[in-house]
Amino acid sequence: GKYRVVSTKPMPGTRWINLLTAQDCRVEICTEKKTILSVEDILALIGDKCDGVIGQLTEDWGEVLFAALKRAGGTAFSNMAVGYNNVDVSAANKYGVAVGNTPGVLTETTAELAAALSLAAARRIVEADQFMRAGLYDGWLPHLFVGNLLKGQTVGVIGAGRIGSAYARMMVEGFKMNLIYYDLYQATRLEKFVTAYGQFLKANGEQPVTWKRAATMVDVLREADLISLHPVLDKTTYHLINKDSLAIMKKEAILVNASRGPVIDEAALVEHLKANPMFRVGLDVFEDEPYMKPGLAELKNAVVVPHIASASKWTREGMATLAALNVLGKIKGFPIWSDPNQVVVFLEEKSAPPL
Ligand code: GLV
Ligand code: GLV
Structure with missing residues (x-):
């Protein structure tokens, strides 16, 4: 050569x-x-x-x-x-x-992993799996591993580029969630998709899905039941999710990150997860990879995987x-x-x- x-x-x-x-x-x-x-x-x-x-x-x-x-x-x-x-x-x-x-x-593969983390967190899949393997299941109970129903809830997408838009489509179409997104750019194709799908559902006598482009990120934090982060990591998105933004989110919300670890202040997240056991998180990326911040590994309301979104x-x-x-x-x-x-x-x- x-x-x-x-x-x-x-x-x-x-x-x-x-x-x-x-x-x-x-x-x-x-x-x-x-x-x-x-x-x-x-x-x-x-x-x-x-x-x-x-x-x-x-x-x-x-x-x-x-x-x-x-x-x-x-x-x-x-x-x-x-x-x-x-x-x-x-x-x-x-x-x-x-x-x-x-x-x-990697658009669809990464979006699918974000969807998998969303479902794992919503339905407590990892906790339930550990419970089974530990031999703790001794019979069906009405309150065993009760989680969140996604249908009819609002999915919030922060960063609606290729991956964020693909994820939004999956959650809207797959689970009939309403969409709120925040991005500097208008996600026109995504908006058209949700509008058309809403009309389809309505024509079939079902509750239509809706979309909203948020004017500020705070609107997404406040309104969404499930939030997935898909921005690029730069100076403007470093610690985008911090103590203050976590405090705005619903107490029983789910947060997913398959973008870059430093988008979340992970130490603040650990504190928030400890204080709010109904708040759940699905993480593919971490602030100091390959390490997790102290305390995260012990928390049942966190699902963690080793940066495998494109895998x-x-x-x-x-x-x-x-x-x-x-x-x-x-x-x-x-x-x-x-x-x-x-x-x-x-x-x-x-x-x-x-x-
Ligand atoms: C990456 O492909 C993105 O723009 O979301
Ligand atoms: C993976 O994290 C990528 O940016 O492709």
């Missing part, structure tokens, strides 16, 4: 490797056993000659690494993730390195493929890369490759 492309982790499938090797690239995959690579580890991987890197959301892609990549002749970096809060894009641009992410292919085979293979295409596209000068100052949204949802 004429070009050297490094992947900091083995990634699912072989398509991504085949794409690169078919186009003059030698692919080197780091097989280091430790889960999270340090900046020093990655510097060693980049070495003296490296044209492009596929990296992971657990890595700190800043000034040091992009300077090293430039020195090694590199021009391309892709995160194998849609979120790129771990990447200093302006540092990358300063060193002439283009940055890509992998949107689209379906189809999606993970798709993410690897997009990351490879991002790097290849820059190295080979595909026209998509004409603006190096942009994080490239390489493929839109609809054109995601069937794998």
